Amino acid sequence: MGSGQEHGRDPSLREGKKYSTPSLRIRALAATIRFSFLAPFMKKPVSRVLIINDEPLVLKEFVKGLNAAARSLDNPLGITFTGVTTAREALAAIEEDGDLQAVVVDDKLYILNQKNAKKETSALELVRRITRFRPELDVYILIAQEHEDEIVDTLFAEAVDGYFYREERDYRGMYRILNAQIQERSRTPFYDQLKNYVWMAKDSWHTPGHSSGESLRDSPWVNDFYDFMGEHVFDGDLSVSVKMLDSLMEPTGVIAEAQTVAAKAFGARRTFFATNGTSTSNKVIFQTLLAPGEKLLLDRNCHKSVHHGVVLSGGHPIYLDSSVNAKYSLYGPVPKKTILSAIRKHPDAQALILTSCTYDGLRYDLAPIVEEAHRKGIKVIVDEAWYGFARFHPAFRPTALEAGADYATQSTHKVLSAFSQASMIHVNDPGFNEHLFRENFNMHTSTSPQYSMIASLDVARKQAVMEGYKLLSRALALSRELRAQINSTGVFRVLELEELLPDEAKRDNIRLDPTKVTVDISSCGYTVEDLQRELFDRYNIQVEKSTFNTLTLLLTIGTTRSKVSRLYDALMRIAREGRAPRRLYRFPEIPGFTKLRFLPRDAFYCGGELVPLVNDKDGIKRELLGRACADQIVPYPPGIPVLVPGQIITREILQYLVGLLRSQKRVELHGIVYDGYLPCLRVLKPAEEKGLRRID
Numbered sequence: 069m070g071s072g073q074e075h076g077r078d079p080s081l082r083e084g085k086k087y088s089t090p091s092l093r094i095r096a097l098a099a100t101i102r103f104s105f106l107a108p109f110m111k112k113p114v115s116r117v118l119i120i121n122d123e124p125l126v127l128k129e130f131v132k133g134l135n136a137a138a139r140s141l142d143n144p145l146g147i148t149f150t151g152v153t154t155a156r157e158a159l160a161a162i163e164e165d166g167d168l169q170a171v172v173v174d175d176k177l178y179i180l181n182q183k184n185a186k187k188e189t190s191a192l193e194l195v196r197r198i199t200r201f202r203p204e205l206d207v208y209i210l211i212a213q214e215h216e217d218e219i220v221d222t223l224f225a226e227a228v229d230g231y232f233y234r235e236e237r238d239y240r241g242m243y244r245i246l247n248a249q250i251q252e253r254s255r256t257p258f259y260d261q262l263k264n265y266v267w268m269a270k271d272s273w274h275t276p277g278h279s280s281g282e283s284l285r286d287s288p289w290v291n292d293f294y295d296f297m298g299e300h301v302f303d304g305d306l307s308v309s310v311k312m313l314d315s316l317m318e319p320t321g322v323i324a325e326a327q328t329v330a331a332k333a334f335g336a337r338r339t340f341f342a343t344n345g346t347s348t349s350n351k352v353i354f355q356t357l358l359a360p361g362e363k364l365l366l367d368r369n370c371h372k373s374v375h376h377g378v379v380l381s382g383g384h385p386i387y388l389d390s391s392v393n394a395k396y397s398l399y400g401p402v403p404k405k406t407i408l409s410a411i412r413k414h415p416d417a418q419a420l421i422l423t424s425c426t427y428d429g430l431r432y433d434l435a436p437i438v439e440e441a442h443r444k445g446i447k448v449i450v451d452e453a454w455y456g457f458a459r460f461h462p463a464f465r466p467t468a469l470e471a472g473a474d475y476a477t478q479s480t481h482k483v484l485s486a487f488s489q490a491s492m493i494h495v496n497d498p499g500f501n502e503h504l505f506r507e508n509f510n511m512h513t514s515t516s517p518q519y520s521m522i523a524s525l526d527v528a529r530k531q532a533v534m535e536g537y538k539l540l541s542r543a544l545a546l547s548r549e550l551r552a553q554i555n556s557t558g559v560f561r562v563l564e565l566e567e568l569l570p571d572e573a574k575r576d577n578i579r580l581d582p583t584k585v586t587v588d589i590s591s592c593g594y595t596v597e598d599l600q601r602e603l604f605d606r607y608n609i610q611v612e613k614s615t616f617n618t619l620t621l622l623l624t625i626g627t628t629r630s631k632v633s634r635l636y637d638a639l640m641r642i643a644r645e646g647r648a649p650r651r652l653y654r655f656p657e658i659p660g661f662t663k664l665r666f667l668p669r670d671a672f673y674c675g676g677e678l679v680p681l682v683n684d685k686d687g688i689k690r691e692l693l694g695r696a697c698a699d700q701i702v703p704y705p706p707g708i709p710v711l712v713p714g715q716i717i718t719r720e721i722l723q724y725l726v727g728l729l730r731s732q733k734r735v736e737l738h739g740i741v742y743d744g745y746l747p748c749l750r751v752l753k754p755a756e757e758k759g760l761r762r763i764d
């Protein structure tokens with residue numbers, strides 16, 4: 069890797085040549101002093117290792133020996149050992165102890181149920197149960213040397229990380245291996261290298277122009293920006309010229325390493341970091357899987373990036389109408405029946421894309437859908453923008469990949485600790501065409517990606533692996549508390565799965581992600597806009613989203629008990645105002661899909677012409693009826709396209725759009741063009757239509 073080889077321990081450091089300018093020397097010194105000053109106050113990790121051995125005396129000896137080794141050797145991760153004698157206790161400890169990082173299982177049989185001593189579970193079965201429950205844990209086996217040959221092969225097939233000989237009683241050796249393994253898992257290859265580079269304080273003769281913040285720091289006009297953002301935002305903002313930081317477009321060093329450990333963590337064959345959100349991740353996959361004209365099955369309620377991906381790829385979309393909960397204006401999953409029948413009707417489709425979970429937390433029962441799609445050779449992409457944490461707690465699994473999906477895209481920034489726009493693409497497609505993928509990935513990726521964003525993906529993965537289970541357990545507990553507290557106001561009410569699910573999807577085995585909390589506000593006496601304003605202005609609370617009669621709150625691994633208390637307090641105070649319920653006006657339901665006459669890409673790239681939506685008498689413009697739209701028209705909310713390029717315009721659609729324009733409520737109407745004050749649609753000219761291939 070050329071200069072990539074010269075890492076943190078730069079020889080020039082030892083030779084005392086390092087800080088060539090006083091300002092750099094002072095800065096580096098100040099940073100070191102600050103770091104060492106803060107270090108004692110920074111929380112230190114706690115890591116527990118569970119030993120499972122059914123002979124109490126042997127167990128005691130192991131735990132004592134290992135704890136003594138941990139005390140006497142270097143122990144930066146705070147490792148301590150505890151022991152249990154039965155599989156049942158082991159499974160309980162694995163469920164309860166979020167600080168558990170590794171498990172050492174004796175290969176002998178363990179009694180699962182003490183009341184029924186005959187019902188035993190083998191070490192192998194126990195390992196399976198442990199890894200099913202918490203796949204991120206390191207698992208080691210204690211074996212008798214003479215059984216090595218029989219056992220080792222079987223155990224390694226079960227993702228066991230290693231084994232120790234029971235008779236050796238080499239506690240210091242065992243400790244060193246466990247410590248090294250946990251340290252390996254908690255390594256952040258890219259972030260570590262970024263820090264190394266920053267501490268090396270090289271003179272920058274490359275982009276970015278702020279040159280580690282030097283252009284801002286001493287400026288009387290913009291130094292406040294430097295102070296507000298913090299120095300490392302700038303000195304960590306580097307360019308592809310720095311070879312030791314690898315290249316996002318052709319990773320072979322620390323980015324490749326960080327992606328490999330992320331793939332292991334998320335259960336993928338390959339993982340790719342993306343720095344322009346899941347919006348771009350979706351487009352990259354579409355362009356990889358679809359040649360122009362090839363069919364794609366997609367939920368009409370998919371995120372707009374999916375619809376843009378259809379235009380870019382030139383794919384032929386087959387839209388699946390989502391289920392609608394009209395009472396709360398919530399657009400749910402596509403009914404299973406609809407998906408399965410589309411798969412059977414279009415076996416020539418290349419791919420199917422679904423969103424799971426949805427914005428409101430509804431998760432598909434993916435496995436049977438994936439199975440049916442695979443039977444027809446259709447690849448399955450799951451947009452997990454809202455579900456990137458799911459792998460790290462059994463309450464949220466199976467993930468899309470665990471259910472057999474070929475691709476999953478995740479907005480790591482939405483629900484884990486990465487910076488905004490940081491996203492991951494996970495690939496399990498056995499026929500993955502890496503070259504094509506890379507070309508498309510590079511087509512969409514800036515040649516100047518934000519390195520702090522890549523570092524944040526690396527760190528978010530580490531956090532998910534090391535403490536995701538613990539933090540998600542807390543988020544689940546807070547969600548239960550919050551739900552009970554909201555319901556106790558007697559005015560606000562949390563909608564549970566039964567009420568959220570539209571009738572068409574009630575028998576589809578759909579589940580709810582409890583970290584998304586949808587609250588019925590219809591009895592509180594406020595309109596949803598007034599309530600949001602009140603929460604924001606008076607109680608400093610900003611919610612995730614709303615419909616005309618619901619608010620949706622998002623709990624994440626960053627939600628704290630004090631935030632929950634403040635929200636409860638605010639809702640209780642509002643409830644106690646005892647206002648009479650207001651009449652709430654719902655949005656009209658979005659019309660069903662009509663007909664696609666041309667491929668979206670063909671229609672989009674026509675010049676088209678602008679035709680007003682309304683006539684002189686304020687009625688709908690008849691000239692638009694039967695015409696093909698050239699743009700995607702998306703009312704927001706609900707964010708579902710009412711028209712896509714190439715789709716035929718009907719009276720119903722025009723009435724719906726004109727109704728929204730006349731409504732008192734502020735609705736964004738993406739895709740409408742204003743000719744002066746006149747709202748218009750861009751439609752294909754008759755001559756353009758003649759030149760295009762029809763697909764209806």
Ligand SMILES: Cc1ncc(COP(=O)(O)O)c(C=O)c1O
Nearest residue numbers: 344345346347371423451453479
């Ligand atoms: C279902 C879905 N997919 C994709 C995206 C885009 O994600 P990002 O904001 O990471 O670009 C969103 C964003 O809200 C979304 O809701």
